[in-house]
Amino acid sequence: MSNHPFPTLDRRGFLGLTAGLSVAALAGCGTGAPAPAAGAPRAGGRLRAAFAGGGAKEVLDPHLANLFLEAARSKALYDKLADFGDDVAPRPRLAEKWEPSADLTRWRITLRAAEFHDGRPVRAQDVLASYARILDPKRAFRAKASLGLIDLPNSRAIDDRTIEFALKRPYVEFPNVLASFSAYIIPESTEDFTNPVGSGPFAFVSFQPGKSTVLKRNPRYWEGAAHLDELEFVIANEESARVNALLGGQVDYAHDLAPVTARGHQGSDKLMLVRSPNSGIQAFAMKVDRPPFDNRDLREAMFLLADRQQLVDTTLSGAGQVANDLFGKGYQHYADDIPQRVRDLDRAKWLVKKAGAEGLKVKLDTSEAASGFVEAASVFADQAREAGIEIEVAVGNKDTFWADTLKNGSLSSFRSGAMPIESHFSQRLLSKSTTNVTKWARPEFDALYDKAVSTADDAARGAVYRDMQRTLHAEGGYLIWGFADWIIGTSPKVGGVATAPANTLDWARFDKVWLA
Amino acid sequence: MTLGHYALRRLLLGVVQVAAVATLVYLLVAALPGDAAVALAGDNPDPERIEQIRVAMGLDRPVWERFAEWLWGLTHGDFGVSIVSGRPVADFLADGLEPTLLLAGLTMLMLVPVSVLLGVASARREGGWLDRVVTTTAVGLHAIPEFTLAIVLIALFGVQLAWLPPTAVGTDGDLLAEPAVLVLPLIVLLARPICSISRLVRAAMIDAAASDYARHARRLGLSARRVRYAHALPNAVAPAVQQMARTTDWLLGGVVVVEAVFVIPGLGTILVDAVAGRDLPVIQGLAVLFAVTTVLVNLVADVVAFRLAPRAVT
Numbered sequence: 001m002s003n004h005p006f007p008t009l010d011r012r013g014f015l016g017l018t019a020g021l022s023v024a025a026l027a028g029c030g031t032g033a034p035a036p037a038a039g040a041p042r043a044g045g046r047l048r049a050a051f052a053g054g055g056a057k058e059v060l061d062p063h064l065a066n067l068f069l070e071a072a073r074s075k076a077l078y079d080k081l082a083d084f085g086d087d088v089a090p091r092p093r094l095a096e097k098w099e100p101s102a103d104l105t106r107w108r109i110t111l112r113a114a115e116f117h118d119g120r121p122v123r124a125q126d127v128l129a130s131y132a133r134i135l136d137p138k139r140a141f142r143a144k145a146s147l148g149l150i151d152l153p154n155s156r157a158i159d160d161r162t163i164e165f166a167l168k169r170p171y172v173e174f175p176n177v178l179a180s181f182s183a184y185i186i187p188e189s190t191e192d193f194t195n196p197v198g199s200g201p202f203a204f205v206s207f208q209p210g211k212s213t214v215l216k217r218n219p220r221y222w223e224g225a226a227h228l229d230e231l232e233f234v235i236a237n238e239e240s241a242r243v244n245a246l247l248g249g250q251v252d253y254a255h256d257l258a259p260v261t262a263r264g265h266q267g268s269d270k271l272m273l274v275r276s277p278n279s280g281i282q283a284f285a286m287k288v289d290r291p292p293f294d295n296r297d298l299r300e301a302m303f304l305l306a307d308r309q310q311l312v313d314t315t316l317s318g319a320g321q322v323a324n325d326l327f328g329k330g331y332q333h334y335a336d337d338i339p340q341r342v343r344d345l346d347r348a349k350w351l352v353k354k355a356g357a358e359g360l361k362v363k364l365d366t367s368e369a370a371s372g373f374v375e376a377a378s379v380f381a382d383q384a385r386e387a388g389i390e391i392e393v394a395v396g397n398k399d400t401f402w403a404d405t406l407k408n409g410s411l412s413s414f415r416s417g418a419m420p421i422e423s424h425f426s427q428r429l430l431s432k433s434t435t436n437v438t439k440w441a442r443p444e445f446d447a448l449y450d451k452a453v454s455t456a457d458d459a460a461r462g463a464v465y466r467d468m469q470r471t472l473h474a475e476g477g478y479l480i481w482g483f484a485d486w487i488i489g490t491s492p493k494v495g496g497v498a499t500a501p502a503n504t505l506d507w508a509r510f511d512k513v514w515l516a
Numbered sequence: 517m518t519l520g521h522y523a524l525r526r527l528l529l530g531v532v533q534v535a536a537v538a539t540l541v542y543l544l545v546a547a548l549p550g551d552a553a554v555a556l557a558g559d560n561p562d563p564e565r566i567e568q569i570r571v572a573m574g575l576d577r578p579v580w581e582r583f584a585e586w587l588w589g590l591t592h593g594d595f596g597v598s599i600v601s602g603r604p605v606a607d608f609l610a611d612g613l614e615p616t617l618l619l620a621g622l623t624m625l626m627l628v629p630v631s632v633l634l635g636v637a638s639a640r641r642e643g644g645w646l647d648r649v650v651t652t653t654a655v656g657l658h659a660i661p662e663f664t665l666a667i668v669l670i671a672l673f674g675v676q677l678a679w680l681p682p683t684a685v686g687t688d689g690d691l692l693a694e695p696a697v698l699v700l701p702l703i704v705l706l707a708r709p710i711c712s713i714s715r716l717v718r719a720a721m722i723d724a725a726a727s728d729y730a731r732h733a734r735r736l737g738l739s740a741r742r743v744r745y746a747h748a749l750p751n752a753v754a755p756a757v758q759q760m761a762r763t764t765d766w767l768l769g770g771v772v773v774v775e776a777v778f779v780i781p782g783l784g785t786i787l788v789d790a791v792a793g794r795d796l797p798v799i800q801g802l803a804v805l806f807a808v809t810t811v812l813v814n815l816v817a818d819v820v821a822f823r824l825a826p827r828a829v830t
Contacts, residue, residue: 054793140568142565144565145562208688209601209603210781211689212686234685235779235781236683237785238776238777238779244670244683245683248674248683397548399549399550399555400549402561403554416559
């Protein structure tokens with residue numbers, strides 16, 4: 001099944017080539033994307049897009065969104081205050097601008113003039129009510145943790161289009177919070193989503209859980225009306241079914257295709273491929289708090305014994321690029337000055353010996369939770385054997401894989417989608433991080449993070465982030481070996497599909513798409 | 517034993533069977549690693565959030581308590597609500613039942629005449645050209661898993677020749693609105709049972725034609741046609757009826773594969789989603805539905821077989 005449970009923010013995403021396009025792409029534009037040749041933008045038509053779905057449990061409540069499908073649908077119906085550009089840096093959306101106080105604990109947000117589908121204006125009250133709903137202690141919305149540092153009782157609406165947020169501590173990356181996954185703005189006191197009303201480029205028409213959703217153009221969208229008259233999301237969980245539906249002319253857009261499919265249809269005139277290089281982050285996670293990987297030399301040996309090119313060529317069918325044990329290549333603040341690590345079997349063997357780990361047997365936990373996991377694990381096991389380490393590949397339950405590998409084992413498969421490098425640190429690499437798979441917990445690293453997020457100067461902050469990445473590159477727990485392409489298939493008559501990382505602004509952005 | 521006694525005894529047994537299946541499925545799913553909260557949290561397994569989801573879903577209550585509650589509801593005809601979406605399970609079942617029932621119903625409707633006809637026809641001239649063609653095709657088709665057959669048919673007729681729609685994407689489960697989407701799934705579902713049942717009918721017809729009573733009937737001067745259709749056929753069809761009941765059970769499972777490949781939002785799709793999401797009440801509802809169907813279909817088949825050939829049932 002390609003219906004991966006909740007392939008959301010942490011899932012594969014990618015680096016796009018069209019950084020900044022989103023800001024420039026106002027109504028009628030969007031031609032900068034390397035989309036299939038479908039001529040000039042044209043208004044009208046109904047586009048059918050096939051996504052993997054969540055079955056009958058799908059919801060229209062944007063705060064409950066979890067699946068790619070739900071993220072794409074939420075984006076069509078609603079807006080966030082900010083969203084991520086192709087470099088995964090925040091861009092203003094409903095927020096026209098943001099201004100922090102000198103101590104970075106108070107943020108003044110100015111809303112642009114926008115209205116909901118029912119004609120009511122988007123007001124500061126709606127924003128505060130939306131965030132209050134997400135932060136409700138009795139509920140478990142996904143964005144709650146990201147919004148957690150907002151001091152809501154002390155935040156207020158100054159007027160209808162100005163909000164002042166109070167934060168619990170200085171935080172210069174607050175715009176990342178405004179862009180966080182599923183932090184959508186809904187009209188105040190909305191709880192019923194059977195007929196959802198948002199401020200997005202498309203308005204609601206009909207919804208059948210697990211089957212389809214039909215939306216129509218919102219002619220009064222603040223950024224200019226969409227090209228399409230109508231947008232229909234249809235569900236096809238199997239990747240092969242999405243491809244077949246596309247080839248058979250039943251849909252115009254098929255989301256999330258496998259590298260093997262892409263290779264098979266390269267140059268086809270029936271199916272256009274839209275691929276974004278350097279994307280989904282592929283890794284193995286070593287837990288640094290327990291044997292055997294509490295030994296720094298052994299971790300370095302693992303870094304050095306990995307044949308990254310072979311992993312990319314085999315498990316990604318070449319649809320990707322090698323990585324350098326660092327998260328978020330091409331994203332804002334990425335440490336691209338650190339030289340690319342290459343395989344050095346002799347040094348790896350020497351380090352294994354130094355660590356006293358010759359003939360070490362270690363279990364690698366993997367599962368079908370993400371495509372390519374099991375294949376990558378077995379290829380890596382062969383590579384490790386050459387350095388004298390015996391890796392036993394253990395295939396576990398895919399539905400509970402993420403929770404299992406957070407707690408148990410010492411080595412596991414890992415992958416992630418696009419998020420700011422700062423979010424990767426705060427969610428996974430601090431002592432108090434809730435999804436710290438590698439169990440990386442260092443007071444001095446925590447201190448560097450605190451220093452970075454309270455440093456207003458961009459260059460100075462970037463320098464701290466680079467220091468942190470240097471440490472991780474040298475002795476961290478993530479062996480990040482590749483960046484996978486994100487692949488979308490469209491029919492030749494579709495234009496305007498951008499190559500943007502999944503879950504960033506220009507990904508699945510159907511208001512910029514047209515049918516020739 | 518009279519037919520009425522027999523049916524009543526089987527019906528009571530059926531109730532026990534359904535209860536046993538429901539309990540067993542509950543225990544098995546409860547024994548699966550992880551629960552709905554873990555599955556929902558997915559790749560963002562923040563332990564605190566998982567705990568909150570668990571409380572919100574009522575999963576912090578003991579397993580037996582939830583089971584007892586569900587069982588109590590069931591006796592009132594209440595299937596409960598999905599823990600993941602909060603929608604009534606009965607809605608899920610009603611949603612998925614139509615396409616699945618349509619597929620299974622059409623399959624059975626075509627299966628019976630086609631396979632009996634093929635079986636009888638090939639039995640008429642044992643070893644004749646028709647018999648050999650049917651046998652070769654039957655064995656060949658039987659050897660192909662439905663999944664493979666589906667993919668080959670889609671690639672050929674759906675994509676390459678573009679004669680038929682390759683999937684049912686976009687029909688929203690209303691398959692009759694676009695009947696062409698039914699053709700390939702039906703061929704896939706029919707391929708195997710046609711083979712097994714026509715072979716069964718053929719063998720039974722040959723046996724019956726060679727039996728003592730058929731020989732006796734012929735000696736009494738009855739026409740060969742009368743012997744074949746009035747005497748041999750009912751006896752030959754009795755085992756086939758029971759095989760058809762088994763086919764119905766198989767169909768409920770076989771549609772899972774066919775639904776996935778052809779994107780048909782039926783019960784099979786719902787089951788796969790529910791298991792992946794650990795949505796116990798939905799899985800339970802489906803288990804009861806499948807168990808009841810299986811018991812009823814087998815009961816009807818046995819009663820029919822009893823009527824056709826009373827000694828066949830013990």
